Amino acid sequence: MMTQEHPRLRELRFTLQRIFRNPSAIIGFTLLIFFVGVALFAPQIAPPKYAHNPYLMPHKGYSPTPKPPGKGQIFGTTSGQYDIFYGAVWGTRIAFKIGLFVVGIAAFVGVTLGAVSGYYGGIIDEVLMRVTDVMWAVPTLVLAMAIVVAFGRGLDKIMIALAMVQWRWYVRVIRSEILTLRDQDFVQAAKIMGVSDAKIILRHILPNAIYPVLIMASMDMGSMVITASFMSFVGLGAPRGYSDWGQMVALARNYIVGPPDDPLRFWYTIVIPGGCIVLFVLAWNLIGDALRDAFDPKIRRR
């Protein structure tokens, strides 16, 4: 061996190579990097007008009719004269916030419960899975509405509501993974050595079971943003004027179709926030797909 590279690095490089052999991964990651850039540099790209709450879109006037792109407003203004460009830029931050918060909490709770339930089995499994079954019976929309009614409108409430229901998916995925891993010889071997259960789960089982979760989390990053947008659209989520893509679409709902002689006159009010949502979700889905291909045990080298 000529160069002794650390094996973990070699493995990482190998996995990255596998991922980036896939053109959809390249598109996905390019989009993602673009969105991350926009989110990071939002204050530079679109300087906030209200220092106390940069997520509020600035608006000049209250006219309900949108204004087309032009000087001052690159993307035009939507109903209520809110600046679409500003909303699109700061909406990126919101989208990441929603995705990371919901998926982070859901994955953490789901993986913990699923791991415990799958590894120990028996009565613990029975109880945890029945609790999860009860959670499966809760409709997301109704829960969100209940929370909003109880605690008031706001994007944070929606995020909590989504996190409360989303973990049930992770429980199932990780549990089924662990059920197959639990009886694998290497876990048995660790037991013979006297390794404690907690160490077995953390050191042997989770590293081998985490890949489906990663794939699902990446897909969920997108779909959570869609769901939150939908909530905002129906009026449960972000308040009026908040730079949330769903809320922006909601603002424009009266202008989806323009006057009869020019049905596409207000296209920018819908296409820009809508397009942001679509591209954001697309980015995560492409990444999820690429991860799935890369981690597929069938084509993984022996």
Add this chain to the structure above:
Amino acid sequence: MEKILELRELKKHYPILGGVLRREVNSVKALDGVDLDIYRGECLGVVGESGCGKTTAGKTIIRLHDPTSGMVYYYRKDKGPEVRIDIGSKKGSTLKKLGIRGKLQMVFQDPTTSLDPRMLVKHIIAEPIKEQVSLGGRELEHRVVRLLGLVGLTRDHLLRYPHEFSGGQRQRIAVARAIATDPEFIVLDEPTSALDVSVQSQILNLLKSLQETLNLTYLFVTHHLLVVKYMSHRTAVMYLGKIVEIARTEDIFSQSAHPYTHALLSGIPVPDVEHKQRRIVLSGDVPSPVNPPPGCRFHPRCPFTVDRCRDEEPPLEGVEAAHKAACHRKSEVEKLVRDRFGTHAQ
């Protein structure tokens, strides 16, 4: 010879749950009353067909499984005078506290599944050592390298993943991990059946030499009779959760006293064209261990069944001092086989 392990009426039943309330309706009798003495420094072969309970036996002895009933006595010598400890009823954590955990180890059948695919060789072998003693990084690495040397690998292999090795090398790593804690007793569960012929002999020879240098006791579980003949000093033949015959390996092969052993022996395809042997082809399959047949468990397939076999279960009794068989007609089996199937070619 001194004993290292003693099994008394060891049973392992896996429950079958049924009904709405998931109550136990029946059980798979994987081990159904096994008495066995294992002596220090020997290699005891356990042979039988799939589902006869040989792997379960191995796993229950080293307490990977909890026995349903019966005793597993371990004769402990390393600290002062010999003491007899019943490890069958102790919890895993207690075993670890007593320091017995590391003394009983196991090598699994398939090294691709018995090594964690996401761990480096270094960590795989260091893991059991770390469970026993706390060592500094350099000393730990030193020990790992020494273990690798014992199994014929080198320092270069430290920082690699299991999938970068061939099957034989992987099994060497698994062996290195098993001997990392200075064990006294190792269960070898079909250690070569996932390997190629040309590699199989490498591993067998390695295991043999390790047994001598480290003074190990082996329980060699396999379905491959020729491998048992090569490896073990004594051989136990299992059928449906029971030992049907146990003797010195030469005796098993030359003067077995149980019809099942005869059938097993004659069933081996021998890589030898010069002596073709007469073959006893048994009819039917191994019965289900859920409802083993009454009387002698082998009677539905046995060519020499008499009425007594259907009603009365034969005990495992001595033909000679070190040769026991569980058959009502054990004294005449040899003759019966010769009359029915011709001479048992050797």
Add this chain to the structure above:
Amino acid sequence: MTTLLETVDLVTNFYTYEGVVKALNKVSLVVDHGSTFGLVGESGCGKSVTARSIMRIVQEPGRIEGGKVIVYLDEKNRQAGVDLLQQSEVYVEGLRGDQISMIFQEPNAALNPTMSIGDQVSESFLFHQKKEMCAKILEDLYALECRVFYPLKKFQQAVYRLAARDPEALALKILDRLPIVRLWRKRLKKEAKRRSIEIVGKLGIPYPEQIVEQYPHNLSGGMKQRIVIAIALACSPILLIADEATSNLDVTIQAQILELLRRLKKEVISSILLITHDLGVVAETCDRVGVMYAGNLVEVADVKDLFIKSLHPYTKALLEAVPKLSMEGTLKSIEGNVPNLVTPPPGCRFHPRCPHAMEICRKEAPDLIEIEGNHTVACHLF
């Protein structure tokens, strides 16, 4: 003896992420009518790929890149050889399971868990032997004891006459669309079922009538393997390819299956291509043996010659590495490992492990040459 199957310089490559796996490197073997040919080697040596290439069922990402697979189905006519690699997929499909059958290692994977055993065996008959079965039913219909309502009988006779001539006829396809008329097929199914029971019984399975009503999960491993053999034998093939057919079975069950194969070879099938890693199985069942190593056929000989006076160093080492009944001392082992076929060693692929390696072995790959009557070996020593 006349040749039944011949492969000439068969090359199959697998295009994987790590590179091109050269699984078969010009494999040429000959299977005669009425013989059992054993193909032995370690895992990854290409023995299964050879069988799959012959049947043209190489899995993705494998591709047959060159060579010929010639079958001489007609024992008399030496000229009638057909190169399977040149034929259309439809032609080969008709051949598979009819003239050439294959059984695999894992009977569970070969049987459909949701179909009864009888249906699965019948399927093979319905697919390959429609004509013969229709002719048989037609005969039965003319027989006196067949009591059917007369006009119906007339109609059925007409249909079966047509079906016996051309099972793919347009008229039959139209009839199949008509609700009640469609029932004419019932007889065909019944006949297929009857034949399945017959063949299952032939394989030494007790109570075949009950077994055909069962589903795969009701049967034991040995029994399932028999059913797989029954399906393979349904159309009395000329060549049966058994790919590790007994490797997963227990010793006593393996003995039963080998016994069965030996009996079948005498009675039903003319030739068997037996693929195995177990030299014992080869010694007991085969007439001729080919030893494969790393994608090459290194030695071909009659079974006696191979076991008594093997020539190739690999064969010798392999024979010394297996434990035997009459054996003393330690086992010899072959040092090193099977090479990676993405970058096989240059020259003779065995040279890194060979005790007799010479300068030429490192550079030039040896060809298969005939040493004495029917004993060929690929080694520079000879």
